[in-house]
Amino acid sequence: MENFVAYNPVKLFFGKGVVKNIGNEAIKHGTTALVIYGKGSVKRNGIFNDVETYLKQSGVKIIEYSGIKPNPIIEDVEMAAHLGTDNSVDLVIGIGGGSVIDTAKIVAACIPDNLPAWDVMTSKVKIKRALPIFAVLSLVATGTEMNRFAVIQNQKEREKIGFGNNLIYPKCSFLDPEYTFTVDTQQTAYGIVDLIAHALENYFGKGDAPLADKFVISIVKEAMLIANPLIANPNDYELRARMMWASTNALNGTTSYGRVSGDFAVHAFGHTLSLLYDLPHAATLSIVYPAWLKYLEKLVPGKLETLGSELFGCDETNSFNEGLTKFFSSINCPVNLAEAGIDKTKREEIKELWIEKDV
Ligand code: NZQ
Ligand code: ZN
DSSP: OOOOOOOOOOEEEEEEGGGGGGGHTTTTOEEEEEEEEEEEEHHHHHHHHHHHHHHHHOEEEEEEOOOOHHHHHHHHHHHHHHHHHHOOOOOOEEEEOOOHHHHHHHHHHTTTOOOHHHHHHSSSSSOOOOEEEEEEOOSSSSOOSSSSSEEEEETTTEEEEEEEEGGSOEEEEOGGGGGGGOOOHHHHHHHHHHHHHHHHHHHTTTTHHHHHHHHHHHHHHHHHHHHHHHOOOTTTTTHOOOOOHOOOOOOSSTTTTSSSBBOOHHHHHHHHHHHHHHHHHHHHHHHHHHHHHHHHHOOHHHHHHHHHHHHHHOOTTTHHHHHHHHHHHHOOOOOOOOGOOOOOHHHHHHHHHHHHOOO
């Protein structure tokens, strides 16, 4: 095992009704909150209303910025940061999935020193502080609620990149599994794929971390066990809760401590596909994984065999890759470009971007 520092300062509230704590927590940081959300799902399903009610009860005023798109864009980060600065907000609250919460994280990093958002993302400027960040999770997938990362897209620069810094851990995250009942079947399946991918990206990283490997296997097993029953019963609280906690743990340090680094090649390839074709994040992962595993079969055959026997009871007649690909297909996620409607004529432009960006 490598040396490591285990650090995760997120105060995480988990379970039914936990958002009732948001007002008491928020008022510790100030009286005006910039509340960021997406294209309206959280207004329709009542989550926004809950948050607003509890904030008001504690005397916290809200400034709203909405319209964040899946695969969030730098222009929204800039505009939300200006709105926050103009209104002297004290904290930033994201209500949504990864796209919204990642936007909130970078907005919070830009406001105190009026920093240009893309310079923050590219580390051209170094952040020294950030406003307190709160996350109210409405979609299970990314793990952003308990990690130090944000991923933002810049169409002009032709980049979708991640940024990591201890200053952008949420101060508080609120995880109510009931808030995810309205997530549709496809998006639920994407969440399963993303959380499995996060566990695997860590597993295929450098260095030996036997306990972290066992966490990976447990998390992937849990996700596969839950997937089909949950898709059939979207309002099953226990299944939603199990998926939520598995997802948080897939990318909050649990699966990485003791390694030199994670792999994250599949995410890097996937981000280029989101950039070019605006595909949902997890669809890019279910497309790239089967191809990437063929490459890994030559590099780390032992690691794949372990996964194969642990997760699919594989022997010499079948492989982990076959099992995983079948599983992704069984929950209706694309396992190649054609299934996502991207034909062979696009191959050249994909390769060009990989070369240009040195993926
Ligand atoms: O915009 P609204 O109306 O809110 O609809 C959203 C959106 O269309 C909808 N949704 C969210 N909660 C819902 C709901 N619909 C019904 N009921 C609810 N309760 O879901 C759609 C997708 O939302 P999005 O936030 O884009 O999904 P996800 O959580 O998968 O986030 C994807 C983004 O996170 C990045 C990805 O690259 C992508 O940009 N990632 C962030 C990571 C991190 N910060 O650690 C790591 C990940 O690997 C990933 O890269
Ligand atoms: Zn991901």
